[in-house]
Amino acid sequence: MSGSARYLVLAGGLSHERDVSLRSGRRVLDALRSDGAEVDLRDADAGLLAALTGAPADGPGGTLTSGGDGRPYDAVLVALHGGAGEDGALREVLDIAGVPHVGAGPAACRIAWDKPTAKALVLRAGLSTPPSVVLPHAAFRELGAGAVLDRLVTHLGLPLMVKPARGGSALGCSTVDKPDDLPAAMVSCFSYGQAALVEKLVSGTEVAVTVVDTGDGPRALPPVEIVPLSGVYDYGARYTAGATEFFVPARLDDAAADAVAGAAVAAHTALGLRDLSRVDAIVEDDGTVQLLEVNTAPGMTETSLLPMAVDAAGLSFGRLLRTLLEQAAARG
Ligand SMILES: Nc1ncnc2c1ncn2[C@@H]1O[C@H](COP(=O)(O)OP(=O)(O)O)[C@@H](O)[C@H]1O
Ligand SMILES: [Mg+2]
Structure with a gap:
């Protein structure tokens, strides 16, 4: 790759981890620029696809640094955390746009x-990996929370770790030492996602x-x-x-x-x-x-x-x- 390669770091997104991602993006931008790379930082928003081809940013919130000088980007680094960067959807879009990106492809990200x-x-x-049970919110409601939780404690024992089946930054995670604490842990977990992963601690x-x-x-x-x-x-x-x-x-x-x-x-x-x-x-x-x-x-x-x-x-x-x-x- 020649010295004139142009790279794009994506950060921000609409997940619960937006603030963390913006900090990641800044740090990555600084590190790459210190190494002499030509690189921009932008959010993954409605202007992204146009920006990938080198078009100017369309309005505020697009490119966080300069950019849009008419040249397409040679590769993208995704510093979006949570679903926005890790559920595979963004990688899918980058793939169909023909823009190479660092890291796993969409299917592996989804997994x-x-x-x-x-x-x-x-x-x-x-x-x-710790023994676990996965409980979707709907099953939990339909089958009766109390009975399900009792069986869960009998099956896995205590203490337990409750966390969203899909999530990050420990959001929605709690440890459970006694059966009485389990319902609140499940409720807090369901506020971050549709399914809870309950693991042996x-x-x-x-x-x-x-x-x-x-x-x-x-x-x-x-x-x-x-x-x-x-x-x-x-x-x-x-x-x-x-x-x-x-x-x-x-x-x-x-x-x-x-x-x-x-x-x-x-x-x-x-x-x-x-x-x-x-x-x-x-x-x-x-x-x-x-x-x-x-x-x-x-x-x-x-x-x-x-x-x-x-x-x-x-x-x-x-x-x-x-x-x-x-x-x-x-x-x-
Ligand atoms: N089964 C477990 N036993 C003990 N601690 C756990 C267990 N699962 C998660 N943790 C603790 O919770 C944190 C978050 O869990 P993790 O699965 O890494 O999710 P996240 O995607 O939020 O980082 C871990 O860093 C660890 O401290
Ligand atoms: Mg973790």
Whole structure:
């Protein structure tokens, strides 16, 4: 790819994670520009398709930086989190518009975005993920909430983790220690989505593993260990500086570190992902790696896990993203 390649970072969107995405987008823009890339930042809105071909931004809220100089973009980096960036729809549109993008294709994004589907696939690949039950809101209502919840507690035991089957940034997630807390946890979860994923709560060392593939196969970067000071890695713990302690690489023995790296690469592969992803997992005290979920548009803010792993690997964030954009552009 020549030095005049032109790239576009997409950030914003209408999901609950809009603010986080805007922060990710800014950070990515700065990193790419520091590396000398020619890059713009814009929202994924009604002006996007025209902008991809180099047309001027149509009105406010379109291009967040300059841009629209008449040249089409060579590749796009999606920094939209939540459904807007991860449910596959935007990738579908980029594909039909013929614009290469960094990361997984639409089908793989759809699979990873739906946590129960992703869990089924990683289980089939021989990996571990916490035992769970998926309850759509409608079934819960129609079959009688009380009876269903009683069976659920009997089946999975306590404590439990309740989270939206499709979601991010820990929004709508709660832990449940006693049966009385379950109804409120379900109600809060249903305010973020139509289906709840109720999982057995696992304990151990929480890690996030970035997987990157710059052309020679997927590899795991150093795992980032997450220790929220409040004990729960919720929205506040994620996006408030100082609210969580991180250890990079994670304080795992060599065997556990190898196991978590292997499981992350295997999950990335089992879900058919591409370029980069972030795998969230808990390493239990006996060394079992319990996979929680895989993110296809991981956070890239100042407090995000992926940039920390990139630093710890001794890589330049801007250089890596630029390499991935060049790779996407070459894929055409
Ligand atoms: N089964 C579980 N056991 C223990 N903690 C969990 C479990 N599932 C999720 N968590 C906690 O909740 C957080 C959010 O869950 P996750 O599945 O990663 O969803 P999100 O897409 O919101 O990041 C995790 O970072 C972890 O701290
Ligand atoms: Mg997560």
